[in-house]
Amino acid sequence: MTRGTLHRPLLATDIASWDIETDVAVIGFGAAGACAALEAARAGASVILFEAGSGSGGTSALSGGEIYIGGGTDIQRAAGFEDTQDALAAYLKMAGGADADIAKCELYAAHSLAHFEWLKAQGVPYKGTFLPGKIIEPPEDDTLIWSGSEEAWPFSATAKPAPRGHVIQFMGWGGGRKLMDVLEARVREAGVDVRIDARASSLIMEGERVVGLMARIDNRPVYVRAHRGVVLATGGFCMNPDMLARYAPQTLKLSNPIGENDNGSGILMGMSAGGDAIHMDEFFTTCPWIVPPDFVKGIFVNEGGQRFINEDCYHGRVSRTMVDQPGSKVWLLVDNEIFGKPLDMARITIAAVGESWEEVGRELGLPEDLLAATVRSFNRYAADGCDPAFHKAPHWLKVLDEAPFAALELNFRDSYFSFFTLGGLSTLPTGQVRDRAGEAIPGLYAAGRATSGLPRWGHGYSSGMSLADCTFFGRQAGRHAAIAV
Amino acid sequence: MTRGTLHRPLLATDIASWDIETDVAVIGFGAAGACAALEAARAGASVILFEAGSGSGGTSALSGGEIYIGGGTDIQRAAGFEDTQDALAAYLKMAGGADADIAKCELYAAHSLAHFEWLKAQGVPYKGTFLPGKIIEPPEDDTLIWSGSEEAWPFSATAKPAPRGHVIQFMGWGGGRKLMDVLEARVREAGVDVRIDARASSLIMEGERVVGLMARIDNRPVYVRAHRGVVLATGGFCMNPDMLARYAPQTLKLSNPIGENDNGSGILMGMSAGGDAIHMDEFFTTCPWIVPPDFVKGIFVNEGGQRFINEDCYHGRVSRTMVDQPGSKVWLLVDNEIFGKPLDMARITIAAVGESWEEVGRELGLPEDLLAATVRSFNRYAADGCDPAFHKAPHWLKVLDEAPFAALELNFRDSYFSFFTLGGLSTLPTGQVRDRAGEAIPGLYAAGRATSGLPRWGHGYSSGMSLADCTFFGRQAGRHAAIAV
Numbered sequence: 001m002t003r004g005t006l007h008r009p010l011l012a013t014d015i016a017s018w019d020i021e022t023d024v025a026v027i028g029f030g031a032a033g034a035c036a037a038l039e040a041a042r043a044g045a046s047v048i049l050f051e052a053g054s055g056s057g058g059t060s061a062l063s064g065g066e067i068y069i070g071g072g073t074d075i076q077r078a079a080g081f082e083d084t085q086d087a088l089a090a091y092l093k094m095a096g097g098a099d100a101d102i103a104k105c106e107l108y109a110a111h112s113l114a115h116f117e118w119l120k121a122q123g124v125p126y127k128g129t130f131l132p133g134k135i136i137e138p139p140e141d142d143t144l145i146w147s148g149s150e151e152a153w154p155f156s157a158t159a160k161p162a163p164r165g166h167v168i169q170f171m172g173w174g175g176g177r178k179l180m181d182v183l184e185a186r187v188r189e190a191g192v193d194v195r196i197d198a199r200a201s202s203l204i205m206e207g208e209r210v211v212g213l214m215a216r217i218d219n220r221p222v223y224v225r226a227h228r229g230v231v232l233a234t235g236g237f238c239m240n241p242d243m244l245a246r247y248a249p250q251t252l253k254l255s256n257p258i259g260e261n262d263n264g265s266g267i268l269m270g271m272s273a274g275g276d277a278i279h280m281d282e283f284f285t286t287c288p289w290i291v292p293p294d295f296v297k298g299i300f301v302n303e304g305g306q307r308f309i310n311e312d313c314y315h316g317r318v319s320r321t322m323v324d325q326p327g328s329k330v331w332l333l334v335d336n337e338i339f340g341k342p343l344d345m346a347r348i349t350i351a352a353v354g355e356s357w358e359e360v361g362r363e364l365g366l367p368e369d370l371l372a373a374t375v376r377s378f379n380r381y382a383a384d385g386c387d388p389a390f391h392k393a394p395h396w397l398k399v400l401d402e403a404p405f406a407a408l409e410l411n412f413r414d415s416y417f418s419f420f421t422l423g424g425l426s427t428l429p430t431g432q433v434r435d436r437a438g439e440a441i442p443g444l445y446a447a448g449r450a451t452s453g454l455p456r457w458g459h460g461y462s463s464g465m466s467l468a469d470c471t472f473f474g475r476q477a478g479r480h481a482a483i484a485v
Numbered sequence: 486m487t488r489g490t491l492h493r494p495l496l497a498t499d500i501a502s503w504d505i506e507t508d509v510a511v512i513g514f515g516a517a518g519a520c521a522a523l524e525a526a527r528a529g530a531s532v533i534l535f536e537a538g539s540g541s542g543g544t545s546a547l548s549g550g551e552i553y554i555g556g557g558t559d560i561q562r563a564a565g566f567e568d569t570q571d572a573l574a575a576y577l578k579m580a581g582g583a584d585a586d587i588a589k590c591e592l593y594a595a596h597s598l599a600h601f602e603w604l605k606a607q608g609v610p611y612k613g614t615f616l617p618g619k620i621i622e623p624p625e626d627d628t629l630i631w632s633g634s635e636e637a638w639p640f641s642a643t644a645k646p647a648p649r650g651h652v653i654q655f656m657g658w659g660g661g662r663k664l665m666d667v668l669e670a671r672v673r674e675a676g677v678d679v680r681i682d683a684r685a686s687s688l689i690m691e692g693e694r695v696v697g698l699m700a701r702i703d704n705r706p707v708y709v710r711a712h713r714g715v716v717l718a719t720g721g722f723c724m725n726p727d728m729l730a731r732y733a734p735q736t737l738k739l740s741n742p743i744g745e746n747d748n749g750s751g752i753l754m755g756m757s758a759g760g761d762a763i764h765m766d767e768f769f770t771t772c773p774w775i776v777p778p779d780f781v782k783g784i785f786v787n788e789g790g791q792r793f794i795n796e797d798c799y800h801g802r803v804s805r806t807m808v809d810q811p812g813s814k815v816w817l818l819v820d821n822e823i824f825g826k827p828l829d830m831a832r833i834t835i836a837a838v839g840e841s842w843e844e845v846g847r848e849l850g851l852p853e854d855l856l857a858a859t860v861r862s863f864n865r866y867a868a869d870g871c872d873p874a875f876h877k878a879p880h881w882l883k884v885l886d887e888a889p890f891a892a893l894e895l896n897f898r899d900s901y902f903s904f905f906t907l908g909g910l911s912t913l914p915t916g917q918v919r920d921r922a923g924e925a926i927p928g929l930y931a932a933g934r935a936t937s938g939l940p941r942w943g944h945g946y947s948s949g950m951s952l953a954d955c956t957f958f959g960r961q962a963g964r965h966a967a968i969a970v
Contacts, residue, residue, distance in 0.1 A: 098734035249583035281766040304874040
């Protein structure tokens with residue numbers, strides 16, 4: 001018998017006997033897999049969920065449990081924000097970059113409110129409160145926050161801004177685990193057969209159709225026939241250094257993958273069945289530098305002492321742009337008025353302090369008044385409430401003129417730049433995996449970070465977009481797999 | 486019979502009878518295919534070369550016929566340059582970016598001199614003269630030019646600079662056609678069976694091995710058995726808008742693909758056999774803005790009036806970085822002393838002229854003295870012969886202070902930004918195509934822009950690197966295919 005691998009499917013004709021049969025097999029018990037399994041089971045299919053780890057959660061459980069939702073939720077309205085389906089769609093398309101998935105953006109915008117109701121109906125709790133300001137995750141259990149670049153140029157010029165980060169009610173950071181607990185409870189109630197410590201290791205094909213998978217359980221191969229479909233919900237590949245080098249080499253600069261088991265296995269299995277993997281170079285990264293929020297009034301410069309972005313963008317967009325700079329570090333320039341202690345976990349250090357920007361520049365090893373010239377030019381316009389070079393919004397502009405001054409260092413080796421990958425399988429809005437000719441591969445579905453979905457451009461990512469994609473398009477994949485024949 | 490496509494191989498068991506048999510089949514008659522066919526034939530194999538067009542040339546014939554060669558050629562030495570294998574290897578590795586193919590860089594550096602002798606032995610003529618300065622292609626028939634970023638930061642800090650662009654003797658631009666005429670003559674002398682108007686449309690596999698191909702000739706399918714190997718030398722995918730969107734969406738900004746028939750067919754066929762396509766987002770682009778060369782003394786600014794690179798880098802690296810800027814255009818700022826008429830084909834226009842930089846800025850629609858501040862900061866250091874922000878080399882620094890002043894506009898819609906793709910199949914230095922597990926696929930080889938080779942990072946590309954890769958690694962592929970069993 002031919003040996004199957006992540007890279008090569010087994011052939012059904014080589015399977016002597018099937019160990020398990022089911023309608024739908026879901027691989028991976030993060031948010032995407034949970035939602036897929038749930039919808040498939042509710043549509044009447046028998047569902048088995050295979051999870052390589054020892055329990056539910058995946059990378060979703062490491063998140064803040066924040067979901068990007070808009071179009072006018074009750075919570076947005078209560079907080080005084082008018083949001084519309086069109087504004088949400090416009091933002092999503094812009095955030096998707098040059099090859100945004102228009103069909104997915106429009107479908108999600110049209111169903112975002114209904115999806116929010118669905119989440120609540122599953123038991124995901126929301127306190128309903130709005131917390132203004134620049135926030136990474138709510139420090140207590142508030143719901144609505146600004147979680148992207150909505151108010152920042154160039155997004156604000158195209159899509160009417162509204163806060164859309166909807167965070168599960170949970171005290172402190174890390175609500176993702178609670179979100180997964182809620183989803184897991186529903187999955188089990190729905191009768192999904194959950195197999196943990198079960199690592200899917202190859203797909204099984206019959207002609208052009210995916211008909212099952214081989215999993216390793218107790219170190220034995222188990223052959224699973226899935227009559228209607230297999231859903232890959234295995235996450236991205238931020239923990240596979242070899243794939244990172246070949247497909248997303250810019251991430252080699254960074255040291256902190258956010259992942260539970262993101263080894264790219266589902267992407268590789270999908271490709272082995274002829275699936276198209278797209279935008280594999282894209283990734284999200286962030287260093288949590290916006291604590292205290294007054295830091296947003298500072299300005300970032302690269303090793304040449306030059307600014308490179310409007311600092312009021314989403315912290316992840318600012319961080320992503322840091323990675324594009326030449327060299328190994330950037331500096332955040334702050335004056336006494338906005339100085340504060342960075343978040344410990346960010347591992348941001350003080351690189352220089354001085355009574356003048358000239359002194360700070362010298363201490364950084366920059367010649368003469370290179371740094372001072374950058375600040376001078378910024379200050380000059382900031383005094384008039386504008387930033388013609390980078391279009392930072394007026395309410396984040398502050399003349400940096402109160403001594404002492406400091407340069408805080410963020411460097412890619414030591415500072416905490418978390419990252420995860422955004423490239424993956426190309427899917428239809430139904431979750432069907434497309435081959436390189438654009439056709440759906442019968443019997444094969446994918447969702448979440450195993451796909452290139454709503455979030456597909458690192459510079460456009462906003463908090464909550466990945467979970468929005470995982471939960472909503474996970475649901476689509478499960479539902480369509482269940483009714484497939 | 487299953488129908489084969491670019492996306493799906495045919496199975497040998499489905500082929501009723503073979504129309505043609507050969508040892509080695511080469512697909513594509515550009516420089517990579519010609520060199521592969523030549524070496525395979527000289528190694529004693531029977532070789533058929535299939536070309537979709539009506540004659541030899543491919544995209545190589547559209548080039549300047551310049552090959553990146555170093556390590557101390559007779560011509561480098563005669564011009565007074567000491568170059569070494571180590572310096573060449575160091576430059577190639579840096580030019581390859583974060584995932585440079587170290588093995589290929591080292592192999593090429595070690596054999597670059599021998600490869601140059603081989604090219605001469607094929608009859609490629611070189612006048613032997615060195616032409617100093619910033620040059621796109623020699624205006625007459627000189628040989629050696631600076632064709633990359635060797636003298637520019639940060640390359641100059643790591644690899645000892647030397648000019649390495651070796652241009653075929655040819656009056657004027659466009660020596661690529663002549664290069665292909667020379668190679669074609671040798672190919673025919675070597676007894677290669679050349680089939681033009683023969684479009685390869687799928688590979689044929691027997692188990693894990695590629696054993697042939699199906700080509701369409703006179704609109705009939707022709708089944709070709711290749712006993713030793715198939716070499717994909719089909720170029721990149723700059724003329725396939727669908728692939729560009731999925732894999733290299735930044736190129737959607739650009740309007741001028743350089744290609745003859747670069748539809749990605751070989752990459753797709755290679756992937757259909759399990760080949761790994763890597764760094765698919767990478768591309769080369771350039772606008773020929775360095776005519777007159779004094780323009781290099783100008784400074785580029787983006788729509789925010791900010792500089793973004795040392796302008797003395799290779800014109801392609803500068804152009805590639807333009808594409809990274811926000812917005813749709815950039816401006817080259819020049820003063821009266823260095824003003825000149827841009828190359829017609831570049832389609833660069835004069836956006837603003839003024840007696841002061843303040844006036845130029847106003848005319849561009851920038852507020853107050855934003856532009857003037859950028860020039861002031863540049864001038865201040867240029868007067869001292871340094872550029873601390875971007876490290877432009879001293880001999881290209883000039884204080885921009887002689888009125889009148891001008892801003893020349895390069896925009897991505899109207900200006901001539903030619904581009905081609907750099908992503909493609911992952912290959913071993915032997916030319917064997919690797920699968921996603923890194924293993925060689927038996928019987929399958931690739932070379933040139935169907936692969937991710939020596940030039941694999943758009944920001945590191947230098948003129949002549951693609952032809953160096955095509956010719957040298959084309960030879961390796963042909964030789965290895967010929968001796969494979």
